[in-house]
Amino acid sequence: MKVIVPFRLEDPKARLSVYLKREEREELALCMLSDVLKAISKTDVERVTVLLSGSSDERVESLASNFGAELEFDKSELSKAINRRLEALTAVIVSDLPLLSKEVVKKFFELEGDVVIAPGRRGGTNMLLTRKEFRVSYHYGSYLKHVTMAKRMNYTVKIFDSFFAGCDVDTPDDLLEVMIHSPNSETCKCLRKLGFRLLLEKNPKIVRVRNYGEI
């Protein structure tokens, strides 16, 4: 299995910008990439490629190198950049899944089917694996698009049912899931360093103890 992990460092996670400065969001994005690469690197994969949209960055280079991943640059639109590299027996795993573990990734690789899809919230595709020729189309409800496209090609489509793979981080609510389910992740360590705390007195919520109010 080859794995592509698309990554963008330019103004990442815009929906968190109310609570996190740009540099902080960059740091968080790098920690999430680290968690994802760590989970993947512990499985039996042939090659992992971090596909960086934009120009080179030392921090990304260092991370990729730490986990034995290759680094490629492509400024094209996301789906186009991926499709250029997508061949049979390739998985695409997005970089904002801090709840991912090697167990989850391993099970994902093991699920049979021409096309295997792990849905994310809000209609997204968090992980996709193809054992045939296939083209991806991210943005705007990619999950239903990918299922439809695969069925149209008479491929067997399997849905990988995972809470942990389903938790991509876009909104402040998603950060809560990180602090509940993945306390040892780099992402959670980063959140704590940035002043975030998990409060459990009533309904679980996170607060930022320095600089910012409750989120």
Next chain:
Amino acid sequence: MKVIVPFRLEDPKARLSVYLKREEREELALCMLSDVLKAISKTDVERVTVLLSGSSDERVESLASNFGAELEFDKSELSKAINRRLEALTAVIVSDLPLLSKEVVKKFFELEGDVVIAPGRRGGTNMLLTRKEFRVSYHYGSYLKHVTMAKRMNYTVKIFDSFFAGCDVDTPDDLLEVMIHSPNSETCKCLRKLGFRLLLEKNPKIVRVRNYGEI
């Protein structure tokens, strides 16, 4: 395996009250209960009990009867009412999981462990199964509480990792998941009847085409 499905029909799903009238929320809650009972009834269970908080209701009686479930009434606080009935080899499955299927429930029952927990979003416990003596404590981050309690008793704890079991319906965002992933459920049919439509032109969202504006 015995299964307890707690259910409340008094002003249900308060967080949806901006978009749905009380009668509509009741109808939705009943459809979700129907979807959950349907999924459970197709597995090999010894007994299913709908645990109704509040007084009798013909619609609930009829639903329970349709799926061969028993109906019990208990006006006590949720955890207390469940704990009265909780014994070894019992599962508690909440009633607002319209993405549940018999495949998911079957896998859940098959996962080994003294205590097996399917997390919901925001720190909740959507399904819990105990093979030993155990007491539940819902509300206020029940997932972490249940994990801690089980570990303190030296029980083996297994986390059931499921996107579909993780989607409990509390907020308007959750309704989007129903329309994307469970179009044939009673819950989705109810939403369509109430005027909700899934829009996929841009990022997936649902709108209400009659009476109400976009949500």
